[in-house]
Amino acid sequence: MRTSLNEIRTVERYVDGSLSSLEQLSFERQLKNDPALRLNVFLQRKVYTLLKHYRRKNLKESARAVHDKLFDDPVNAGFKDSILRIFKS
Amino acid sequence: MVEIVEHPPVEAQIALDFEALYKRTFPVVAKLVHKWNGSLDDAKDVFHDGLVLLYEKMQDGVQFQTSREAYLVGICKNLWVKKFSKDVAKVALDEIERSIEIPGDFYPTVNTQHLLTMLMSTGKRCLALLEAMYFKGKSVERVAQDLGYSGEHSASVQKYKCLEKMREQIRNKNIAYEDFLE
Numbered sequence: 581m582r583t584s585l586n587e588i589r590t591v592e593r594y595v596d597g598s599l600s601s602l603e604q605l606s607f608e609r610q611l612k613n614d615p616a617l618r619l620n621v622f623l624q625r626k627v628y629t630l631l632k633h634y635r636r637k638n639l640k641e642s643a644r645a646v647h648d649k650l651f652d653d654p655v656n657a658g659f660k661d662s663i664l665r666i667f668k669s
Numbered sequence: 670m671v672e673i674v675e676h677p678p679v680e681a682q683i684a685l686d687f688e689a690l691y692k693r694t695f696p697v698v699a700k701l702v703h704k705w706n707g708s709l710d711d712a713k714d715v716f717h718d719g720l721v722l723l724y725e726k727m728q729d730g731v732q733f734q735t736s737r738e739a740y741l742v743g744i745c746k747n748l749w750v751k752k753f754s755k756d757v758a759k760v761a762l763d764e765i766e767r768s769i770e771i772p773g774d775f776y777p778t779v780n781t782q783h784l785l786t787m788l789m790s791t792g793k794r795c796l797a798l799l800e801a802m803y804f805k806g807k808s809v810e811r812v813a814q815d816l817g818y819s820g821e822h823s824a825s826v827q828k829y830k831c832l833e834k835m836r837e838q839i840r841n842k843n844i845a846y847e848d849f850l851e
Contacts, residue, residue: 585829592832623836630785630835633777634796635804636721637785639683643717646687659692666699667709 587617591624680805687720694738698745705749705759715752719745722771728804734765743769787842788835795831802828 593599594607611618650656695716702712723741726733733740743766750760751771777785788796798816801807807815813824 584833585826588829588832588836619840620836623839624832626784626839627832627835629774630781630788630839631796631799631803632774633781633785634789635800636725636775638800639721639724640717642680642684643687643691643720646684646691647713647717649688650691662696663699663709666696666703669703 587620588624591621594621595625595628683724690720690723690738690741691716694741697738697742701742701746701760702749705753707749715745715748718748718775722748722775725772740769742766744771747771784839784842788838791838792831792835795834798824798827799831 590599590603590607594604599607611621651660695712698716698719699709699712702708702715707715719741722744723737726740726744727737735743743762746760746762746766747769748771750757750762794816798812801812801815802809809825809828810821813819813821816824818824818827
């Protein structure tokens with residue numbers, strides 16, 4: 581695997597806390613002396629944050645699909661009516 | 670941080686679960702939201718966010734002290750408080766409900782939304798691959814199969830290539846925005 585990909589794998593293990601204590605010490609030493617690596621760690625954390633939001637977006641999409649199914653399918657008309665009645669009172 | 674979970678439900682199971690939870694719990698949340706002078710759309714909004722959070726907490730292995738349904742109602746109450754903080758007094762939270770935490774980053778910042786929109790327009794394949802690996806608990810082997818990579822090694826290399834590519838895209842975008850120290 582390319583060196584840069586190995587770095588990404590190490591950053592991932594650093595971020596999720598799965599480096600051994602020895603590896604972690606050595607990585608933190610590297611971090612201190614290497615601003616480019618610091619930026620890469622920052623960016624990779626950002627990637628994980630974005631992935632979390634992407635996942636949330638997809639889950640919300642599933643919730644919306646279930647809602648539409650319950651509100652548009654005549655089979656579930658009883659459910660729909662009971663909800664609409666709540667907001668009519 | 671993203672956690673890799675061994676045996677989370679697959680997407681089809683999530684859809685079934687959402688439907689069962691919807692039928693049992695949405696009427697309860699709808700009544701509450703109506704009582705708090707909210708609309709049906711408000712109820713829908715808060716309930717969908719609640720389902721997402723319930724799932725996240727299940728995947729994180731959070732132990733609920735009540736039924737999933739009661740916990741979901743608790744999440745929705747907390748979300749309501751977070752969204753309309755002036756209504757705190759109206760939303761009666763019991764002790765267990767008060768202990769439910771809504772993650773500080775639950776609602777994406779504008780910057781995050783921009784970045785996500787960009788990644789979704791240029792990197793769908795990478796997003797799908799990484800989502801499958803990190804959140805659907807799929808093994809590298811399985812992902813390789815599903816997404817048509819020739820083997821386990823190739824999918825795992827692909828994972829790191831995707832992370833690299835996304836890092837680059839964020840770097841470029843953020844420098845354009847001049848706010849990467851956010």
